[in-house]
Amino acid sequence: xxxxxxxxxxxxxxxxxxxxxxxxxxxxxxxxxxxxxxxxxxxxxxxxxxxxxxxxxxxxxxxxxxxxxxxxxxxxxxxxxxxxxxxxxxxxxxxxxxxxxxxxxxxxxxxxxxxxxxxxxxxxxxxxxxxxxxxxxxxxxxxxxxxxxxxxxxxxxxxxxxxxxxxxxxxxxxxxxxxxxxxxxxxxxxxxxxxxxxxxxxxxxxxxxxxxxxxxxxxxxxxxxxxxxxxxxxxxxxxxxxxxxxxxxxxxxxxxxxxxxxxxxxxxxxxxxxxxxxxxxxxxxxxxxxxxxxxxxxxxxxxxxxxxxxxxxxxxxxxxxxxxxxxxxxxxxxxxxxxxxxxxxxxxxxxxxxxxxxxxxxxxxxxxxxxxxxxxxxxxxxxxxxxxxxxxxxxxxxxxxxxxxxxxxxxxxxxxxxxxxxxxxxxxxxxxxxxxxxxxxxxxx
Amino acid sequence: xxxxxxxxxxxxxxxxxxxxxxxxxxxxxxxxxxxxxxxxxxxxxxxxxxxxxxxxxxxxxxxxxxxxxxxxxxxxxxxxxxxxxxxxxxxxxxxxxxxxxxxxxxxxxxxxxxxxxxxxxxxxxxxxxxxx
Numbered sequence: 001x002x003x004x005x006x007x008x009x010x011x012x013x014x015x016x017x018x019x020x021x022x023x024x025x026x027x028x029x030x031x032x033x034x035x036x037x038x039x040x041x042x043x044x045x046x047x048x049x050x051x052x053x054x055x056x057x058x059x060x061x062x063x064x065x066x067x068x069x070x071x072x073x074x075x076x077x078x079x080x081x082x083x084x085x086x087x088x089x090x091x092x093x094x095x096x097x098x099x100x101x102x103x104x105x106x107x108x109x110x111x112x113x114x115x116x117x118x119x120x121x122x123x124x125x126x127x128x129x130x131x132x133x134x135x136x137x138x139x140x141x142x143x144x145x146x147x148x149x150x151x152x153x154x155x156x157x158x159x160x161x162x163x164x165x166x167x168x169x170x171x172x173x174x175x176x177x178x179x180x181x182x183x184x185x186x187x188x189x190x191x192x193x194x195x196x197x198x199x200x201x202x203x204x205x206x207x208x209x210x211x212x213x214x215x216x217x218x219x220x221x222x223x224x225x226x227x228x229x230x231x232x233x234x235x236x237x238x239x240x241x242x243x244x245x246x247x248x249x250x251x252x253x254x255x256x257x258x259x260x261x262x263x264x265x266x267x268x269x270x271x272x273x274x275x276x277x278x279x280x281x282x283x284x285x286x287x288x289x290x291x292x293x294x295x296x297x298x299x300x301x302x303x304x305x306x307x308x309x310x311x312x313x314x315x316x317x318x319x320x321x322x323x324x325x326x327x328x329x330x331x332x333x334x335x336x337x338x339x340x341x342x343x344x345x346x347x348x349x350x351x352x353x354x355x356x357x358x359x360x361x362x363x364x365x366x367x368x369x370x371x372x373x374x375x376x377x378x379x380x381x382x383x384x385x386x387x388x389x390x391x392x393x394x395x396x397x398x399x400x401x402x403x404x405x406x407x408x409x410x411x412x413x414x415x416x417x418x419x420x421x422x423x424x425x426x427x428x429x430x431x432x433x434x435x436x437x438x439x440x441x442x443x444x445x
Numbered sequence: 446x447x448x449x450x451x452x453x454x455x456x457x458x459x460x461x462x463x464x465x466x467x468x469x470x471x472x473x474x475x476x477x478x479x480x481x482x483x484x485x486x487x488x489x490x491x492x493x494x495x496x497x498x499x500x501x502x503x504x505x506x507x508x509x510x511x512x513x514x515x516x517x518x519x520x521x522x523x524x525x526x527x528x529x530x531x532x533x534x535x536x537x538x539x540x541x542x543x544x545x546x547x548x549x550x551x552x553x554x555x556x557x558x559x560x561x562x563x564x565x566x567x568x569x570x571x572x573x574x575x576x577x
Contacts, residue, residue: 031566032484032561033565033567034484034566034568035567036488036567037489039569040489040491040494077496104549
């Protein structure tokens with residue numbers, strides 16, 4: 001084997017020399033210059049020894065916080081936790097010198113250490129992040145303080161900091177989702193608004209199930225939610241204050257039905273669809289002045305508007321071409337530009353918080369997909385495929401999309417799923433009941 | 446891969462001995478010499494690019510020194526010509542991890558040709574994050 005390899009290599013070198021391409025004198029002072037064209041795309045292995053309990057009685061919370069941080073990071077698909085059974089050693093204490101060779105030996109590339117102290121209802125969490133192969137700390141240690149009932153948020157904050165330091169992008173763990181919680185059989189399903197942490201924890205119900213509710217949408221600051229309610233028997237838009245759970249109906253332009261609302265980034269305006277005289281168009285209402293502006297005016301059905309992050313444009317769906325397609329227009333209305341041209345029907349477009357992509361639902365050949373495309377309609381990518389996937393919403397960092405999935409048949413169930421924008425890491429989000437129509441809120445303050 | 450590297454190392458040592466100098470067949474800086482290609486492949490196998498973004502690909506130039514036993518000198522790793530571009534710092538950290546991680550216990554390099562790879566400069570790709 002070795003002889004064959006040597007022969008082949010020698011023959012190659014002789015061929016290269018005969019071509020006169022590669023004989024160069026050695027220049028000892030000149031660096032060897034190389035260019036890599038690729039690497040590997042794999043989950044980064046990290047070690048997270050259970051955080052130290054600095055105060056007696058903090059042991060359980062230290063373990064719980066460590067677990068949530070690890071779950072956050074593992075859940076991204078970008079990181080892979082190394083099981084503690086593989087550890088050669090553990091830090092003697094928070095801030096103690098790190099035996100990097102022990103962590104290199106198990107191929108940990110990042111090491112997270114931390115400590116937790118519970119004093120009455122107060123809890124303090126601190127952590128350090130190390131680059132194992134550099135033997136250096138990545139950034140400075142951080143400390144979070146709060147009440148014990150906020151321990152999950154502090155865990156998410158630590159995970160966000162780790163994520164950000166390693167990837168260079170903002171995290172999304174300390175964020176919440178508002179969605180439609182669904183119970184009961186498919187033909188008699190009770191729906192109510194619910195809010196939860198991004199990972200499905202801490203579910204709280206915002207409405208009862210006395211009236212059908214649809215399509216909740218967070219404001220950019222996460223303090224209010226718009227949704228469509230059938231309390232009056234017809235779809236109307238309500239505004240809900242998340243802190244007080246107080247709600248009131250939005251005064252829209254005059255019409256028969258109003259639905260599919262979204263806030264502008266500054267929260268001062270709402271765009272929505274309005275059916276008036278059998279025609280469905282897109283309108284905008286200024287919340288301070290009550291002024292209504294009609295943004296589209298065609299016989300077609302125009303709905304599902306979504307602002308660009310800079311507020312200058314709106315993407316929406318319309319069947320003005322004969323099939324349901326996506327269009328982009330100025331936020332003040334005007335002639336829209338069609339951006340989807342593939343086979344099938346496109347709907348529920350949502351502009352990425354980064355402004356670079358638009359997520360959408362696509363129906364084609366009896367299957368539903370969640371996809372993304374650039375804002376000019378190019379580079380369409382379908383990320384999922386199922387009997388019914390719909391209603392995408394973006395994580396605050398524009399890296400992950402959550403959506404609703406319904407299974408086929410009379411016993412079909414609904415659930416929330418997430419997928420990253422490369423189509424990897426499809427995951428079901430744990431909710432106590434079925435769920436649909438998620439809206440991902442901002443990072444909490 | 447490492448078997449091949451060892452074979453090439455022995456062969457390259459033989460070439461150097463035959464010539465009686467440290468001349469090397471091939472142009473390291475053209476990256477078309479076998480041991481240099483193999484060196485690249487070793488480091489690339491440890492370069493974790495993370496997750497692809499829509500921001501495209503950029504490069505960071507990193508220089509470092511090697512020890513005679515083909516290990517990277519950790520203290521010497523530095524970013525050349527920093528631009529401050531988004532993702533550059535993380536790209537450099539990924540490059541540093543790759544250099545150190547795959548340099549353990551050592552790279553498969555022709556030890557006789559130490560002067561050829563004592564000083565190294567490598568351009569590493571990284572995915573540019575899309576601006577917030």
